[in-house]
Amino acid sequence: MGFDPSKNSFVNAMLVLTGNSKSTWERKLEVYRKWGWSDDEILLAFKKNPKCMATSEKKINQVMDFLINKMGWNASDVAGCPMALFSSLENWTIPRCLVIQLLLSKGLIKKDISLSSVIALVERQFLNKFVTKYQIRFPALLNLYQGEGKADSVGLATQSQGLDCIKNL
16 A cells, blocks of 8 residues: 555554454445545545544545535545544534635635645644634634534535625624
């Protein structure tokens, strides 16, 4: 698979490989294929972060559904950022995506923002880049990020649809 045995990623990959039965491994491969990942993309994601194969099939489907159908990223984007598959959807991914949707709707960030620039940043970097920078203009942005503006109450749309539901923020 191309792992360097002297690296931590090799140990992580071995833990994931031994922690899954062959049938579980095959089911997870099928879930990723169902979402449009090629075998090369599956291997790339696994090499980037083996935990993507430790994630449950249910969670894989939930994350893929949210990122592809609600946020408008494509399957390849998710394959390039496997951290998204095991980050907390409710506490990490959705709050960040709500902020991104608001900023997109106001034309403050580029439409083709990469998934990794949203998900992989440590919290301090994300806050500096996407929340603090725009908080004077949108005081409710921090509340939205912290969950006082939950996804249900604000509404989620794809990046291409815009966000009529949060224009008043």
